[in-house]
Amino acid sequence: MRDSDLIAAARDARTFARAEFSKFKVGAALETADGTIVTGCNIENVTRGLTMCAERVAMFKALSEGHRAFRRIAVAVNAKAPVPPCGPCRQILWEFGGDLEVILANLRRETGRHRLSDLLPQPFDAQLLK
Numbered sequence: 550m551r552d553s554d555l556i557a558a559a560r561d562a563r564t565f566a567r568a569e570f571s572k573f574k575v576g577a578a579l580e581t582a583d584g585t586i587v588t589g590c591n592i593e594n595v596t597r598g599l600t601m602c603a604e605r606v607a608m609f610k611a612l613s614e615g616h617r618a619f620r621r622i623a624v625a626v627n628a629k630a631p632v633p634p635c636g637p638c639r640q641i642l643w644e645f646g647g648d649l650e651v652i653l654a655n656l657r658r659e660t661g662r663h664r665l666s667d668l669l670p671q672p673f674d675a676q677l678l679k
């Protein structure tokens with residue numbers, strides 16, 4: 550799958566965002582090891598505190614559908630500056646996705662590209678419980 554397909558899927562998912570409070574819509578597209586794309590958008594609610602980011606929606610959807618191995622995630626926003634995943638999303642993506650490639654984009658172009666291990670150095674994960 551081309552990078553542009555994954556980014557396009559993230560942009561499409563963004564249109565479903567429930568961002569009535571922040572007005573900041575985010576879309577994510579997670580590529581599984583078998584090439585399936587699972588998308589997510591951010592979902593806010595009136596308590597604010599129960600907000601779920603687009604990246605975690607995508608990952609939780611994928612896990613709940615039985616996917617277990619992942620390659621890349623694209624995140625799309627309407628902003629000039631690159632918008633990388635927040636701390637809690639980095640943790641969840643790391644635990645369930647491993648060292649994913651993270652592709653950042655806005656509505657016009659790619660804005661950044663990282664390995665998750667660069668965004669989350671020295672992670673806390675299950676290895677440390679052994």
Ligand code: THU
Nearest residue numbers: 571573575591602603633634635
């Ligand atoms: N948000 C995401 O969905 N993903 C990110 O990577 C950054 C932040 C959402 C959470 C909230 O709904 C809105 O963007 C503003 O923080």
